[in-house]
Amino acid sequence: MEHVTGVLAWNNAMLVSAIILALTFVGIFTEGVHGFHRAKFAMAGAVTMVVVGQLMGFYSPLLALKAVDWNVVFLLGAMMTIVAIMIPTGGFQALAYRMADLSKGRLFLLLAMLGTAVTVISLLLDNVTTVVIFGPLIVLICQALRVNPIPYLLAAALLSDTGGVATLVGDPPNLMIGSAASIDFNTFFIHMGGLVLVAWLAILYVLKYLFRRELAVTPHIQSFESAGLIKDRKTWNAALMVLGLMVVLFIFHHALHWDAWFVAALGLSALVMLRPNVDMDKSFEDVEITLLIFFISLFILVGGVEQSHFLQYLGQQIRPFVDSNLLMAAILLMWVAAILSAMIDNIPFTAAMVPIILGMEQQGINVTPLWWALAVGVGMGGNGTHLGSTANVFIVTLSERIAKERNDPSLAITPGLWFRKGTPAMIVTLLTSSVVMWLFFDFFSKPIH
Numbered sequence: 001m002e003h004v005t006g007v008l009a010w011n012n013a014m015l016v017s018a019i020i021l022a023l024t025f026v027g028i029f030t031e032g033v034h035g036f037h038r039a040k041f042a043m044a045g046a047v048t049m050v051v052v053g054q055l056m057g058f059y060s061p062l063l064a065l066k067a068v069d070w071n072v073v074f075l076l077g078a079m080m081t082i083v084a085i086m087i088p089t090g091g092f093q094a095l096a097y098r099m100a101d102l103s104k105g106r107l108f109l110l111l112a113m114l115g116t117a118v119t120v121i122s123l124l125l126d127n128v129t130t131v132v133i134f135g136p137l138i139v140l141i142c143q144a145l146r147v148n149p150i151p152y153l154l155a156a157a158l159l160s161d162t163g164g165v166a167t168l169v170g171d172p173p174n175l176m177i178g179s180a181a182s183i184d185f186n187t188f189f190i191h192m193g194g195l196v197l198v199a200w201l202a203i204l205y206v207l208k209y210l211f212r213r214e215l216a217v218t219p220h221i222q223s224f225e226s227a228g229l230i231k232d233r234k235t236w237n238a239a240l241m242v243l244g245l246m247v248v249l250f251i252f253h254h255a256l257h258w259d260a261w262f263v264a265a266l267g268l269s270a271l272v273m274l275r276p277n278v279d280m281d282k283s284f285e286d287v288e289i290t291l292l293i294f295f296i297s298l299f300i301l302v303g304g305v306e307q308s309h310f311l312q313y314l315g316q317q318i319r320p321f322v323d324s325n326l327l328m329a330a331i332l333l334m335w336v337a338a339i340l341s342a343m344i345d346n347i348p349f350t351a352a353m354v355p356i357i358l359g360m361e362q363q364g365i366n367v368t369p370l371w372w373a374l375a376v377g378v379g380m381g382g383n384g385t386h387l388g389s390t391a392n393v394f395i396v397t398l399s400e401r402i403a404k405e406r407n408d409p410s411l412a413i414t415p416g417l418w419f420r421k422g423t424p425a426m427i428v429t430l431l432t433s434s435v436v437m438w439l440f441f442d443f444f445s446k447p448i449h
Helices: 012-029 038-056 061-067 070-089 091-103 107-124 127-145 150-166 172-181 185-210 233-252 260-274 280-285 289-307 310-324 326-343 346-362 368-381 390-405 415-439
Strands: none
Touching (some): 012 310, 012 346, 038 061, 038 289, 061 289, 070 233, 070 289, 107 127, 172 260, 185 233, 346 368, 390 415
């Protein structure tokens, strides 16, 4: 990809690409107002960027194709397909019922166990998938115990958002950051694992305090029988075996010179060969093609802005601050990323920030702590509002459906309720993450390569 050296001067290509980017992002962020799905605006913005870029001489369809990070797209697609194969087996339902039975009516223990399961699964599967699996199961368990499902649903969203930050494959922005900065699975987990554990424990403590009344009620004690829930044990066991193999390969993928997408593709291929009865057409129906198209369109859109050198120009303006105080710049980026990710989706913000940080790296700046700060900020920031992540939106929608079915508005998670419960959780995680980064800044600022 072509880059210029020295001081960049403002030009018309930068202006036009910035306008197209801004208008597209406004359309994406206001989908609730105009009713058009964000993927439609992303596609329109991407096509406009290519056409206008070609007319002005800074972009082309070939450059657009090169701008797409196919590692991210293929990895997400393969992991979604594996989950689509696993869900009908009933294994996840058996796991949730087993935890409900082990809790013996101790509600905080149940919340902690469900939260732990959601977090562990979020380390390998993206957090949206995790809450889609566990959300309905949590509702069934709470209905059987005759307790309010809101604390458990909120915990699932908050802890999955937080847990996903720990690994390269746990959250879509991590894939984008890891792919752009060439960060392997081990390096990502070593740097983010400890920080995320501290933040996770902090959220659990905050939830215990915020929901102290709901967790103090006496539930209707009921035995949850998990036996017989797994309808297809052979497929479930094969999937667990394949996921275990994938974890090992993710750990060694850098040494094997394999990208993360190939590990996921290898796992999917192994699973469908081990279980010939898997209906491929049915499994692919459950893959979120719209999300993948959204990613591709964003990559093309931001690629055009990068080719116009507008992002390099922005990086040029930020550089003096980064040069003067790298620690403060990293922590500030973390908070700004979190606040913006709480208000809007974290994926477009990450897509815009990645080339800016890459541009500073090409100018000789040690941007390593900025990568970690960005990953923490966009991940933890999702906890701030009900629109902060796709996982949150799903949980809110689920709670609204329950409230309507039971004719009880108090069971719906409103924006105000999320602000009172979720926003404090976000602030606590950012404070703990900032302290960890400050205490171990030498570790986080050590160059990755």
